[in-house]
Amino acid sequence: MISLSPHDIIKIWETGQNQHPLDRALTILSIEHSRMTHDQLASLSIGQRDKYLLEMRERNFGSKLKGFAECPHCSEHLELDISTTELQDLKVSSSGNNGNTLEYNIGDIKINYRLPNSIDLAAVAECKEAKSAYNLLVERCLVKVASNEKEITINQLSDDDIDKLAEHMAKSGLQEEILINLQCALCNHKWQMNFDIETFLWNDISVHAKRLLQEVHALAFSYKWREKDILTMSSVRRRHYLEMLT
Numbered sequence: 744m745i746s747l748s749p750h751d752i753i754k755i756w757e758t759g760q761n762q763h764p765l766d767r768a769l770t771i772l773s774i775e776h777s778r779m780t781h782d783q784l785a786s787l788s789i790g791q792r793d794k795y796l797l798e799m800r801e802r803n804f805g806s807k808l809k810g811f812a813e814c815p816h817c818s819e820h821l822e823l824d825i826s827t828t829e830l831q832d833l834k835v836s837s838s839g840n841n842g843n844t845l846e847y848n849i850g851d852i853k854i855n856y857r858l859p860n861s862i863d864l865a866a867v868a869e870c871k872e873a874k875s876a877y878n879l880l881v882e883r884c885l886v887k888v889a890s891n892e893k894e895i896t897i898n899q900l901s902d903d904d905i906d907k908l909a910e911h912m913a914k915s916g917l918q919e920e921i922l923i924n925l926q927c928a929l930c931n932h933k934w935q936m937n938f939d940i941e942t943f944l945w946n947d948i949s950v951h952a953k954r955l956l957q958e959v960h961a962l963a964f965s966y967k968w969r970e971k972d973i974l975t976m977s978s979v980r981r982r983h984y985l986e987m988l989t
Contacts (some may be wrong), residue, residue: 745792747803747948749776749955760943762950765861765868767793768941771948775799788858793921796940797946801827801940815930821925830921830938844886847911849904855886856912868929879951881905884912961985 749757751774759767769784773796776784787795810823847854854917863883868874882897889895897905921938959973960982965988973981 749978750971752948752952753955753974755948759948763865763868764939764941764945767945768796769861769881771796771799771941771944785861788860790858792861793940796944797827797830800940800944800947804944804951808966809941810943812936814925814927814930814932815934817927818931819927819929821924821927823925825923825938830940847908851891851905852900852904854908855888856908857886858886858912859884877909880906881909895921958985961988 755771755774756835759770762770769859770790772784773779773781774797784792806821806827808825808827810825812821812823813819814821844855847856859880863880866883867876867880870879876906883898887894888897888900890899902910921940923938924933924934925936926933956973961969962973962981962984963970966984976984
């Protein structure tokens, strides 16, 4: 697997401009995982998808990430220094269980389920109420529900059963989200923040794409070179030509 080329970065940035973050994540992955179809990428569990995005970020832009958070208690701004290694430690790899059926028992109820994927999140994104989205996501991930060996429907599960299943899915060691523990230096308030690797990686790609286009503009304007030829140059050569122009 190779790092993103300047052509790849600009192609991702151009394609992802008007995409929903769910689709944008798949666009990013499609470059380095070109042997997988769009449907295959969309069928990856969210945990596996984010694992690939983390690896991709580290491989192309390094292991250090900087971010900001606002204390929900006093509105103080915090600067975050995070490493992809730490995030990988927080996220237990779901690669060995991606697409497989998992099992959970509540009394005499046996539930077989799978982990949510991008298709599931896209389906619940249109729900106007959080509870409706919550129930729909759980329903989509159910493979089979049986009570005393007799198959039943999700409508026969109580709200408490659904809550227990959702909690089990979150704590099963196949985490679909990364939660970062934060503490405000000003008021000492403690809270957790959901880390979204797609947002971080997209910001990195956007910054690099815009910088590349600025370099293309300067060199094309001065030397009349084609964009394709400029992007094919090494970054060292581009910088040297730009230094000579200034």
